[in-house]
Amino acid sequence: MAYPHTHAEPALAAAASAATVRALNDTFRRTFVGGQVVETPGAVDLREADRIALLLAVRRFDRFDADNNPHSEHDFGTVEVGGQRFFWKIDCYDSAMLGHSPDLADSSVTTRVLTIMCADEC
Numbered sequence: 471m472a473y474p475h476t477h478a479e480p481a482l483a484a485a486a487s488a489a490t491v492r493a494l495n496d497t498f499r500r501t502f503v504g505g506q507v508v509e510t511p512g513a514v515d516l517r518e519a520d521r522i523a524l525l526l527a528v529r530r531f532d533r534f535d536a537d538n539n540p541h542s543e544h545d546f547g548t549v550e551v552g553g554q555r556f557f558w559k560i561d562c563y564d565s566a567m568l569g570h571s572p573d574l575a576d577s578s579v580t581t582r583v584l585t586i587m588c589a590d591e592c
């Protein structure tokens with residue numbers, strides 16, 4: 471006997487997918503393993519100690535809220551280092567880096583790119 475689908479099933483699937491994407495993004499951001507890290511000139515040109523502090527601040531970031539995390543994917547944040555504000559953002563591309571990933575929760579078809587930039591470079 472087949473059971474009818476409920477309206478809750480798509481919501482549960484979306485929540486499970488968001489949880490998987492969040493976990494993949496958190497792991498990548500904390501370790502810088504599993505994707506590519508790109509720094510804009512504003513980050514690269516920092517004094518070495520400040521650049522190290524910036525990379526550590528991004529890796530340790532955990533202040534997610536409704537403003538910076540509307541889809542519960544942990545893909546954006548703001549940190550301050552040496553009195554300067556920086557943004558970091560994770561984007562998910564297809565494996566060939568030609569467009570968006572067809573499935574953010576599937577690492578076999580996704581290349582994650584973490585960009586770290588000075589806020590005034592936006």
